[in-house]
Amino acid sequence: MFASNEVPLIRDIGRKDGAGALMLPEVSLKNGTIPEKMARKTPLELPCVSKPEVMRHYTKLSKRNYGLDDGIYPLGSCTMKYNPKINEEVAGWEEVANTHPYQDECLVQGNLELMYNLERALCEITGMDAMSLQPAAGAHGEFLGMLVARAYHEANGELEKRKQVILPDTAHGTNPASAAMAGFEIVEIKSNDDGTVDLENLKGALSEKTAAFMLTNPNTLGIFENQITEIAKLVHEAGALLYYDGANMNAIMGKARPGDMGFDIVHLNLHKTFASPHGCGGPGSGPVGVKERLAKFLPVPRVAYDEEEDYYFFDYDEPESIGKVHSFYGNFSVLVRAYTYISMMGADGLMEATEIAVLNANYMKEKLTASGKYTLPFKRLRKHEFVASGEKLLEKKGVRTMDIVKRLMDYGMHPPTVYFPHLVHEAIMIEPTESEPKQALDDYVNVLLSIADEDAEVIKSAPHNTPVGRIDEAGAAKNLVLTWKMMKE
Ligand SMILES: Cc1ncc(COP(=O)(O)O)c(C=O)c1O
Structure with missing residues (x-):
């Protein structure tokens, strides 16, 4: 039994x-x-x-599963937002889902047109000139972006000396990993007291060895890098490229464009900002956009359009391309969802989504930190997310951020991201997104505030009301048992 x-x-x-x-x-x-x-x-x-x-x-x-159809899921940096079901429906249409990548071009003109138009829309949103839809994730896009930077410096005869990629200490972990995989050395610079790029540290790190500076704006603290044009000038004067991690694009779309800020290469996470569910290893899409002078290095095939013949086709004719980074043309169903979302929202709708995402984050930030139970390092206004600290609770009651968020599960709520970015002590990173109603934001903050007043022992031993209690997270990550065969062994 x-x-x-x-x-x-x-x-x-x-x-x-x-x-x-x-x-x-x-x-x-x-x-x-x-x-x-x-x-x-x-x-x-x-x-x-x-x-x-x-x-x-x-x-x-x-x-036992928990998803956005159950409730708020404010995982900072992950943009877990409710996605309109119409996107799923369109991606499931027979004409879309049942096309085969080996079908002749003339039989899939609609699919090609969709990809072509999506590339144009994403170029418009980011201010870039050319886009590749091939990468399957944000990190994959970063890797492609770094390969493009390599190809650029190689074509200029400078790859031998330009071996370094600079990153701020707020960078998402995938940034240094992608740059290292592309063969670069990583140089990390410390942020200033505002939580943004320290220009003096950047100047000190830039040299003729620099291949690129990778930055996300707003950064992972949710703070906009308002010295971005000065940063771009410094990076370009050093002969390096400026790379934009566009995973946080839902903080600025319709308001500002990385292309106008001086970025040369951009990746987006369609599975965050543009309405595909993020996470669980499902198919994603991390398109990469570049300025004109880098377009020739993008992967082949590029989707092209012959106006005279009114015909879409795959263009393989690019001798300087870095080659393919994905089988066929990327994860098509994710592209369909993004195209549906962008078409239904329109330019005004995308801008409104940004405004609500920013309003929601700042509302929660104020409500959570006003009482002093949770503190707010770096006082500036946030964009789409904020990072609070649980250090006061650790000092006063000996409970850690991990204990607090485990206790949230007892109230049927999904924990936020914790202990990232690393420069914040006992970090609690919350991204409510634009899709949550005010009631959900209020409930979440109220529960966090009332947990702060609970008995320390109750918090430390949470969760109590879930099918499984506190698990050995390090053990689970280190000793993976993924199949029946592994379990038997
Ligand atoms: C700022 C930032 N950069 C890069 C990534 C990597 O994206 P992906 O998980 O699709 O590889 C993420 C992921 O959430 C992110 O938040």
């Missing part, structure tokens, strides 16, 4: 033989269809369970 809130593995409820489902007919394959070394030698060890058992098992598991 299993306790009612326990969900055993389907293997553990299965029997040795008998099954509830109709058996599929035997498959008769001609000898040699499957190469000998690939043919299965032993029967598959499938669990034998009846149909209702399968249904109940997976329904129970699905009820």
Whole structure:
């Protein structure tokens, strides 16, 4: 017998033989269809369970999931916002979902037109001249951006000396990882007391060895880098490129464009700002936009349009391209969702989304930190997210930020991002996004404030009302058990 809130593995409820489902007919394959070394030698060890058992098992598991359809999910830096269902519907249309990447160009003119128009829309939103839709994630876009920077310096005969990429200490972790994967050395600079780029530190780090400076604006503290034009000037004077991590684009779209701020290369996270769900390893899209002089380095094929023939086609004719970074043309269904979202919102709608995202973040920031229970390092106005600190609670009651956010789960709320960015002690990073109503913001802050007054022992041992209590997070990350085979071993 299993306790009612326990969900055993389907293997553990299965029997040795008998099954509830109709058996599929035997498959008769001609000898040699499957190469000998690939043919299965032993029967598959499938669990034998009846149909209702399968249904109940997976329904129970699905009820333990938490998503935006359940409630607020304010994971800072992750932009977990509610996405209109129409995007899903359009991405599921037969004409969209069932096209095959090997279909002839003349049969997929609509798909090509959509990609072409999406590229143009994203160029307009970011102020860039050319865009590639190939990368499958933000980090993948960063990697492509760094390969473009390499190709640029190589074409100028400077790659040998330009080996360094500079980053501020607020940078998202993927930035240094992507630059290092592209073969660059990382130089980190400390932010100033405002939480923004320290110009003196930047000047000190820039040299003829610099290939690029990577920056997100607003940065991961949610603060706008208002010296950005001065930063761009310094970077360009040093002969380097300025890279924009556009994962935070929902803080400025319709208001300001990285292309106008002086950025040379930009990546976007369509699976954040442009309405595909973010996370869980699902397909994403991290398009990369560049200024004209870098366009020739973008991956092939580029989607092109022949006006005379009124015909869209894949253009492979770019000898200086860095090559492909994804099979076929990227994750098409994510592109369809983004195109639907942008078309339905229009320019005014996108700007309004930005305004509400910023208003929501600042409203929550004020409400949460006004009482002093949570403090606010760096006093400036925030854009779409803010980072508070739980250091006062640690001092007074010995409870850590991790304890507080675990306790949130007892109230049926998803924890925010914690301990990032690293320059904030006991960091609590909240991004409410534009899609949350005021009531949800109020409820979330009120629960955080009332947890701060609870008994320390209750907080430290949370969560209490969830199917699983406090888990060994480091252990779970280090000792991955992902398959039944691994578990048996
Ligand atoms: C600021 C920033 N940069 C880069 C990324 C990386 O994007 P992805 O998770 O799609 O690789 C994220 C992810 O949320 C981010 O917040």
